[in-house]
Amino acid sequence: MTDLTTEQRDILALVREFVDRDVLPNASRLDHGDEFPETMVETLREMGLFGITIPESYGGLGLDFVTYALVVKELSRGWISLSGVINTHFMAAWMIENFGTEEQKAKFLPRMATGELRSAYSMTEAHAGSDVQAIRTRAFRDGNEYIVDGQKMWSTNGLRAGMVMLLAVTDPDAEPRHRGMTAFIIEKEPGVAHQPGLTVPPQLKKLGYKGVESTELVFEDFRTPAASVLGGADGIGQGFKYFMAAVELGRVNVAARALGVATCAFETAVKYAQQREAFGKQISSHQAIQLKIAQMGTELRAAELMVLDAARKKARGERADLEAGMAKFFATEAAQKSVLEAMRIHGGYGYSQEYIVERLYRDAPLLILGEGTNEIQQLLIARRLIEQNRI
Ligand SMILES: Cc1cc2nc3c(=O)[nH]c(=O)nc-3n(C[C@H](O)[C@H](O)[C@H](O)COP(=O)(O)OP(=O)(O)OC[C@H]3O[C@@H](n4cnc5c(N)ncnc54)[C@H](O)[C@@H]3O)c2cc1C
Incomplete structure (x- = not known):
């Protein structure tokens, strides 16, 4: 992504560093114990991520929706549960900012921006x-x-x-x-x-x-x-009406989470394929593995472009229900396929709790069900496409 601003790059670099340092080494342990990531959530607060899109006048970072989506992708590359902690909060804050009275904005947004109040x-x-x-x-x-x-x-x-x-x-x-x-x-x-x-x-x-x-x-x-x-x-x-408007944002958000999960599956699988040997060579030299890598990488790239397209339209204040729906549908299905392919590339070890793929495999299905199932999503996409192509 070459067209990001310096501010966007800086915050994404900060989140990526946090994910590599604190999240990826600990997420599976917390997942296996079903433990709330208290320390990580404290870091999210310190980074200001609970107020990422809340206007600066209310104490937030005032960043746009594209930045939010990319931050969600980075967090989900580490662990989708972490993005789950801020997602419902983000949607509630967005609703207050867009539909709330001045008193409601003044009462809730400053405390929501710091993460002192979570929704x-x-x-x-x-x-x-x-x-x-x-x-x-x-x-x-x-x-x-x-x-x-x-x-x-x-x-x-x-x-x-x-x-x-x-x-x-x-x-x-x-x-x-x-x-x-x-x-x-x-x-x-x-x-x-x-x-x-x-x-x-x-x-x-x-x-x-x-x-x-x-x-x-x-x-x-x-x-x-x-x-x-x-x-x-x-x-x-x-x-x-208010909830449905937020759900539209939520769809880009879920698509961004899927992008994070698919990215993690891809990176883990490509790395493993270059470490593991079978029949005297790295498994990445076997064509069967290369086909999987090509498929995963291509779908990941397409998903990324669709998420950015929907997020940018939304950030410009344009109608984006079709793009958001398509991004959610495509990216979540790509993530679902990707985690299984990553497991196949890991062979038996993909099934072991020692490797991250096992967690990704359990996390990915939520994305095809949540924020509107992908069946419903396809109905909405079809309705809009027919509307646009009415004879
Ligand atoms: C882990 C998790 C966290 C969640 N968090 C939240 C949250 O924070 N807040 C919140 O409000 N909700 C939350 N949800 C709820 C989630 O959004 C719903 O589960 C989801 O919208 C699907 O609803 P349902 O489970 O009732 O499935 P149903 O609506 O019963 O659907 C069952 C099946 O029927 C299909 N179906 C239904 N109607 C049609 C139709 N007209 N045409 C074709 N197929 C159809 C569906 O696609 C699906 O395959 C969460 C769910 C999960 C699993």
Whole structure:
């Protein structure tokens, strides 16, 4: 990438150095113990990454979305769980910056920029993932407060976060349903499993994406001030729209994570292929291995260009749903293929916990499922392509 600014290069170099020094040597150990990367998260805070896109006037670094995507790629090259710690936070901060009232920006963004306050982002429920409009969590108005009742599922950072960007139904009779949904900035006690009206059950056990917790959030008569409606009075009934706008960013973000995982798989595999010998020569001299390296490298390059294209469009404020969807679809499928190819190149050792490939193999599938499954992604891509090519 030759067209990056000096500022972009400097921050990426800093993150890359951190990943090589602190993340790659420790990520698999933490993953195997499902341990939260406390020290690494502290370094993310020190580097200012929790406020990477938050405007400087609110104490953030004020960097653009392209830089964010490239930082996410670098972090994910080390460990996707680390990018998971900042991703929901980034989306919530972006929503406050773009849709919040001045009071909400002043109240939340400075503490979010330093990472003192970290956010989860919660729309999914047990019965409603792809079909977001089917959510049932209700928020009833009661004087100057709302009372929240319902159960959220798969909330990344659900326990340790000090706030949750929450999607709830405020008008169950609205037609279409999404017009009856509102986004709330819910403040909670970080790291506390039980507080009045909110229980965070033990974290969900997962195949990969370990270290960062994914939890349910059980709201029972949880009281939140009316002022916690994102966007104030104008935000009532706008929540679905706000969340979907953030999901579009999230898709570039997931694509960037996939790029990081694929990069790690590629680099690890190419290195191993030059160290391992079979039949008297390096396995990288065998054509069967070379075909894999060519395939992985080519898809990685294509994925990188697609992610940059979508991120740049988004950073310019242009409509980028098609590019974001394509980048997410292509990059995550490439990552999924790449981790298996890296495992094949490692032979039996790829299956051992001694090598990083085993972790990548468990982490990659999340990317094809999260932030809109790739099946849904293809439907959205097709809808836009047909729209653009209508006869
Ligand atoms: C580790 C992890 C972390 C997560 N973190 C968060 C988070 O922080 N916040 C949050 O809100 N959510 C989070 N999620 C939820 C995630 O976004 C959803 O799991 C995802 O959107 C899929 O929803 P679902 O699991 O309910 O699958 P379903 O919607 O039940 O889909 C099941 C299958 O049916 C297919 N399908 C569904 N509808 C259609 C259709 N119309 N046409 C064709 N195929 C269809 C899907 O593609 C999929 O193959 C997380 C999930 C995981 C696994």
